Amino acid sequence: MNSPIFRTVAPFLTSLMLLFSLFVLLRGHNAPGGGFIGGLVAVAALAIHGAAWGVETVRRAIVFHPLSIAAFGLFLSCIAGFASAAAGVPFMTGLWVTVHVLGSAVALSSVMLFDLGVYLVVVGALLAIVLALEEEEGV
Amino acid sequence: MAASSVIDVSAALAAGPATAAQWLVVLPAASCLLLSAVLVMLWRQPRLQQLLAVAGLAFLVLVDLLLLRQVLATGPVTMVMGRWLPPFGIAFTADLTGVLMALAAALVAFVVCLSAAGERETSGRGDGFYPMLLMLMAGVSGAFLTGDIFNLYVWFEVLLIASFGLIALGPERAQIDGALKYAVLNLVATTLFLIAVGILYAVFGTLNMADIVMKAPDLRETAPLVTLTALFLLAFGMKAAAFPVNFWLPAAYHTPRPAVAALFAGLLTKVGIYALLRVTVMLFPPEREQLEPLIATVAVATMLTGGLGALAQNDIRRMLGFVVIAGIGTVLAGLSLGGPGGIGGALFYALHSMVLMTALYLAIGEAGRIGGSFSLAALGGLYGRHAGFAGLCLCLFFAASGLPPFSGFWPKAMLVKAALDVGAWWLAGAMLLSGFLLTIAFGRVFLMAFWRPAKETAPPVLALRWQAIGPLLLLAALVVGFGAFPELLLRTVQDAEITLDNPQAYLGSVFPQGAAP
Numbered sequence: 294m295n296s297p298i299f300r301t302v303a304p305f306l307t308s309l310m311l312l313f314s315l316f317v318l319l320r321g322h323n324a325p326g327g328g329f330i331g332g333l334v335a336v337a338a339l340a341i342h343g344a345a346w347g348v349e350t351v352r353r354a355i356v357f358h359p360l361s362i363a364a365f366g367l368f369l370s371c372i373a374g375f376a377s378a379a380a381g382v383p384f385m386t387g388l389w390v391t392v393h394v395l396g397s398a399v400a401l402s403s404v405m406l407f408d409l410g411v412y413l414v415v416v417g418a419l420l421a422i423v424l425a426l427e428e429e430e431g432v
Numbered sequence: 433m434a435a436s437s438v439i440d441v442s443a444a445l446a447a448g449p450a451t452a453a454q455w456l457v458v459l460p461a462a463s464c465l466l467l468s469a470v471l472v473m474l475w476r477q478p479r480l481q482q483l484l485a486v487a488g489l490a491f492l493v494l495v496d497l498l499l500l501r502q503v504l505a506t507g508p509v510t511m512v513m514g515r516w517l518p519p520f521g522i523a524f525t526a527d528l529t530g531v532l533m534a535l536a537a538a539l540v541a542f543v544v545c546l547s548a549a550g551e552r553e554t555s556g557r558g559d560g561f562y563p564m565l566l567m568l569m570a571g572v573s574g575a576f577l578t579g580d581i582f583n584l585y586v587w588f589e590v591l592l593i594a595s596f597g598l599i600a601l602g603p604e605r606a607q608i609d610g611a612l613k614y615a616v617l618n619l620v621a622t623t624l625f626l627i628a629v630g631i632l633y634a635v636f637g638t639l640n641m642a643d644i645v646m647k648a649p650d651l652r653e654t655a656p657l658v659t660l661t662a663l664f665l666l667a668f669g670m671k672a673a674a675f676p677v678n679f680w681l682p683a684a685y686h687t688p689r690p691a692v693a694a695l696f697a698g699l700l701t702k703v704g705i706y707a708l709l710r711v712t713v714m715l716f717p718p719e720r721e722q723l724e725p726l727i728a729t730v731a732v733a734t735m736l737t738g739g740l741g742a743l744a745q746n747d748i749r750r751m752l753g754f755v756v757i758a759g760i761g762t763v764l765a766g767l768s769l770g771g772p773g774g775i776g777g778a779l780f781y782a783l784h785s786m787v788l789m790t791a792l793y794l795a796i797g798e799a800g801r802i803g804g805s806f807s808l809a810a811l812g813g814l815y816g817r818h819a820g821f822a823g824l825c826l827c828l829f830f831a832a833s834g835l836p837p838f839s840g841f842w843p844k845a846m847l848v849k850a851a852l853d854v855g856a857w858w859l860a861g862a863m864l865l866s867g868f869l870l871t872i873a874f875g876r877v878f879l880m881a882f883w884r885p886a887k888e889t890a891p892p893v894l895a896l897r898w899q900a901i902g903p904l905l906l907l908a909a910l911v912v913g914f915g916a917f918p919e920l921l922l923r924t925v926q927d928a929e930i931t932l933d934n935p936q937a938y939l940g941s942v943f944p945q946g947a948a949p
Contacts, residue, residue, distance in 0.1 A: 364472030364563075371466035374458075381449040384458045384524075385514040 303345035310338030318412050319405075328408040332415025339416075340423045348428045351420075359424065363417025370410030373403040446515045454511035456499040457524045460492055460534060461574035461587070468566035475563075482549050485562040489542040492569060496535040503531050504924075508931065508941035510579060518579070518640040518942055525579030525642070527938050528928035529779060533706050534576040536786045539910070540698040541569050543903040547794055548691035550899020560597055565695070568594035575703050579942060581715075582629055582639040584707060585622070588671075592618055595700060598692045599684065610687030617680035621670035628663040635660070642942035644715050645935055652718065661719035664711045665727070671704030672760050675733035682741065682753035686806075690797025693749065697756050698790035705763050705782050712767065713775055713932050720770065727768035732862040735761030739869030746808045748796050748877055755792070755832055755873075758866050759785040765859055766847050773850025776929040780921065781843035784914070788831050788840065791907035794900065795825050799881065802894040808877065813886025817893040821901070822882045824908055829874035831911045834867040838915035842922065 314334035321327025343351040355362065377386040388403045467488040471481050502509055508527040512518060526534075545565060571591025578584050595618075600611040633639055635655045636647050651657070666677070673681040681701070685693050712720040720727075738758025745751035759781065766778025798821075800806040803814055815822040831838035844863060851860035886893065914921050931937055 358475075361473050361475070364469045367469035368466065368473070371462060371469060374462060375466070377450070378455065383446060383450040383454065383511050383513065383515050384462065387514065 300345050303341055307338045307342040310334055310341070314338065314412075318408060321408055322402075322405065328411030329415055332412045333419070335412070335416050336419040336423060339420060340427070343424060343427050348424050351424060355420070359417045359421035361417070363414045363421070366410040366413025366415075366417060368410070369413065370407045373407035373410060376403045376406075444517050444520050446512050446517055450511060453502045453506070453509050456495060456502060457509050457511045457526045457577055458513075459495050460499070460538070460577060461524075461570050463495070464488070464492060464566045464570035464573060468563045468570060471563040471566060472560075475560075481562045485545050485566060486542075486549060488566060489538065489545050489569065492538040492573070493535070493542050496531065496538045496573075499526055500531045500535055502526075503528055507937040510941045519638040519643040522583050523579040523640055523642070523942050524577050525938060525942055526577050527931050527935075527941075528924065529706070529709065529932050530576045532779070532783060532924065532928055533702065533786075534573050536783045537572045537576065537699050537702075538569070540786055540790045540907075541565065541572075541695065543906055544691050544695045544698070544790060544794070546906075547694070547900055547903040550897060550903075551689070551691055559601055561601060561692075564594045564597040564601075567591075568598065568695070568699070570594075572699055572703055576706060579641050579938075580639050581632065581641055581644070581711075584710075585625055585629055588622055588625065588703070588707075591700070591703065592622060595696065599688050599696070601692065602689060604687070607687045610684035613680050614684035617670065617677070621667050621677075624663065624667035624670070628660060628667055631660055631663070640942065641710070641715060642935070642939045645939060646943075648716065657716055658719045658722050661712060661716045661723060662726075665708065665723065668704045668708040668711070669730065669764075672701045672708060672763075673704075673734075673757050674730050674760055674764055675737050675757075678734065678737065678757050678760075681757060682750055685753045685756070686747060686749035690793060690800075694790045694793035694797065697752065697793050698786045701756060701760055702782050702786050705760065705778075708767065709775065709778065709782075709932065713770075714935050714938070717770075717933070720767075724768050724770070727764055728856065728859055731761050731764035731768050732859065733761075734758070734764060735862050735866035736869075737761075739866040739873070742873040743869055743876070745873075747806050748800065748808065748811075748881065749793075749806050751873060751877070752789070752792055752796060755870060756785075756789055758870055759789065759832075761866060762844065762847065762863060765851070765863055766843075768859070769847070769850045769854065769856065771850060772926055772929050772933075773846055773853065775933060776922075776926045777843045777846035777850060779928055780846065780925045781840075783921070783925070784831075784839045784843055784911075787907050787910050788828065791904060791911060792828050792832060794904050794907070795821075795828055798896065798900045798904070799825065801900075802896060803881065804891045804894070808880045810887070810890065811881035812884045812890060813893055815882040816885060818896055821896055822878075824904065825882065826878060827908060827912060829878060831915065833871040833874055835871065836915070837912075839911045839913075839918070841915060842918040846922075 314331045317326040317334055318328055318331030339351050374385045376388055377384055380388055390401045392399045392401055467484065471484060474481050503526055508525055510523050510525045513522045548561060568591050571587045571594060574587035575584055575591065578587060596611065596615050599614055600607060635651060636644050638644060670677040685696060735758050738754045738761055741754035742751050742758065745754065763778045763781050766774045766781060799814060803811045805811055827838060831840040834840040834844040844867060848860045848863055
């Protein structure tokens with residue numbers, strides 16, 4: 294799209310939305326949000342960038358093929374399930390580790406890893422569709 | 433707020449560590465899913481993809497074998513997801529019926545993968561075949577091993593998505609056409625299934641199958657269970673290609689390449705059959721009895737459309753589509769009869785059909801390749817060039833028609849006997865008639881494509897490839913083996929029928945304490 298206003302605003306909007314998508318992802322454990330919605334927000338952000346600066350820019354920016362990203366997400370989610378085997382509990386049981394970073398306690402869990410996987414699956418799969426559509430339309 | 437944080441949830445959590453036997457229940461679906469993710473990431477390395485896929489499916493066969501051994505030794509095995517006990521959590525429960533189906537599916541997928549690996553060398557670079565094959569197997573294994581009816585729906589979706597991808601692989605226009613018909617009809621069926629699950633949840637307040645079995649007697653007086661069962665029958669009947677919702681199958685199955693068609697013919701309709709057995713025999717047996725006349729009518733119509741349709745086709749691949757349908761009709765006949773003979777026979781026939789239909793599609797795919805055509809008008813002279821291959825095909829044809837001494841004979845004998853025992857002579861007659869029609873149809877194929885000398889103008893018959901014949905021999909060995917020595921399978925199938933019909937052991941495995949909270 295050849296609008297100077299849109300082209301100027303798009304990078305800011307994209308970065309803001311990507312940041313927000315991560316916030317939604319991490320917030321998801323105890324409040325509305327999570328990997329799925331976070332992933333959708335991220336895809337919307339990248340779609341805006343693609344509309345403003347062309348699909349190629351987005352493809353370069355995400356480095357990997359969208360479907361590889363989705364597959365990596367699926368891989369992470371499966372790993373999060375299999376991690377339970379190491380702890381001797383049933384498949385998909387949540388495991389927690391508390392890490393102390395700079396004096397504050399951060400709770401990490403296999404649930405979070407699973408959600409991160411969902412995020413990547415949504416980003417990868419939807420981005421593959423969105424980019425293909427944008428390419429076809431020539432926006 | 434303070435009160436909510438002190439709720440003791442330990443009663444809802446499984447105590448004690450998970451055993452290796454329990455892990456075997458989730459491993460088939462989970463490992464396939466994991467491997468399919470890895471294979472997508474390796475899309476630039478087709479050789480490595482191929483190797484990993486073959487190794488992964490061999491592993492799947494091994495896991496299913498170990499699970500079968502476990503189930504035979506101790507009865508049904510259950511693992512709950514995330515330690516949440518049913519009915520809160522999702523349970524994976526493997527009983528004999530599920531494990532037998534899962535094992536047959538794994539074997540079929542392994543053989544198809546080997547055969548596709550041979551095909552691949554001629555067609556060049558890899559595509560999405562292997563990742564989607566593994567994803568399909570995740571869906572199929574999950575569907576056979578889950579103990580939760582909504583989860584069953586989820587696995588149906590997984591295998592459906594993978595099968596859409598597989599059927600659309602390739603550049604031909606006819607494939608897109610076939611894929612569309614397949615996709616639309618299956619989406620309708622899946623939606624009906626989802627609606628039925630929604631009603632089920634509204635009635636029972638639970639989705640765990642064992643829990644439903646326990647709650648059903650109290651609700652039988654008031655809840656519309658026959659309607660619900662009929663809805664399930666329609667949804668799964670569509671999946672299984674039962675008359676009158678079977679027209680998508682012959683319209684779609686001849687379009688993809690032989691390995692994919694073989695996989696579909698072996699697996700997809702049988703998942704519908706499995707779901708039908710699980711829901712009608714285990715969850716709602718009195719409702720099944722009420723629907724018996726309906727199921728029997730559908731079965732007869734399905735068998736006859738299959739037999740007549742097979743006779744009317746000139747394209748061999750299209751003909752095989754109708755053979756699949758005739759087989760489904762036979763299984764439905766068993767379902768309508770009930771009891772050890774009916775359900776056991778249906779289960780045996782479903783297992784036999786998984787192996788046999790895959791073998792038939794692979795064999796016909798190879799026959800079409802070496803003969804240069806799938807049309808009966810053009811083919812000829814295959815026997816003269818490859819007598820051994822023709823013999824192999826003839827064995828498979830006999831097995832599909834239900835002639836002894838191959839594996840198709842025993843389940844048919846069981847079913848005919850069961851039908852005559854209850855005086856359903858017309859059902860027995862329909863089974864025999866459909867077998868007779870298939871015999872004629874296959875006789876016609878053998879006569880025209882194999883026996884008849886090749887036409888003067890026809891291209892010369894090509895050489896066989898061992899990559900195609902090797903996997904085929906593996907399946908044919910099973911067909912002949914279980915035809916010659918059926919006792920082991922007969923006994924196992926009857927045991928499976930007992931646990932399905934009288935699921936005390938299944939319930940005990942899901943609720944070890946005896947009662948639901």
